[in-house]
Amino acid sequence: MNSFLLIWDSSDKSYNPDxxxxxxxxxxxxxxxxTWWSFGSRRRGAEKxxxxxxxxxxxxxxxVASxxxxxxxxxxxxxxxxxxKTIHTVDVSWDSVMPSRRPARHRRLGRSGTGPQLEQRLRGWATPRAGNGSEARGRLARPP
Structure with missing residues (x-):
């Protein structure tokens, strides 16, 4: 299983506020x-x-989502x-979407854009930590 970062430019046009x-x-x-989301310039290498x-x-x-x-x-x-214009997209099933006023803080991810290194670095974002105000953070879930 691969892991990918999808990018939201924070505009209201690309993710309607409602x-x-x-x-x-x-x-x-x-x-x-x-939903679907832009997959950048990637044309292959994605799996269900x-x-x-x-x-x-x-x-x-x-x-803000996983x-x-x-x-x-x-x-x-x-x-x-x-x-x-056209874009390349993938169909996504979000299991966790968080308010942007409390997103997981940016972490240095290095150059790893896919694979186990990215998954390992990002896994902690959705794990609530008691007492630090992150109770509203997302949940890790199993694939659909």
Whole structure:
């Protein structure tokens, strides 16, 4: 199983605030959220059940969601901001979505963008630690 960081530029266009709030609420009820997300320039190497993390950039930077790939298919879709362009996307099942005001703090990940090193470095973000205010953090779950 691989692990991937998916990037959110923190804009309201790329993750609608109403959808984000709804996903946080669903996650707090331990519901999975099915959606798609940009997979950057990657065209292959994804498999069903691969672990994914959503890294919010710029404002309130940190990991705000975790989940699994619903399939290994990488699909070309119209760009979310400019339909004349296309992007490569994957279908994701989020198992945890957190409010951005309390994201997991940025950790230095080095150059490892996939694989066991990334999974090992990120595993702790979703583990609540009693007494440090992280009780609302996400949960690690098994693949769907």
């Amino acid at each position: 959808d984000y709030a709804s996903d946080i609420a669903a996650s707090s009820r331990e519901e999975r959220i099915s 059940g691969d672990r994914v993390y959503l890294l919010r950039q710029y404002n309130d930077r940190g990991i 989940g699994y790939l619903e399939s290994g298919n990488i699909t070309e879709r119209p760009h979310w901001d400019d339909p004349r």
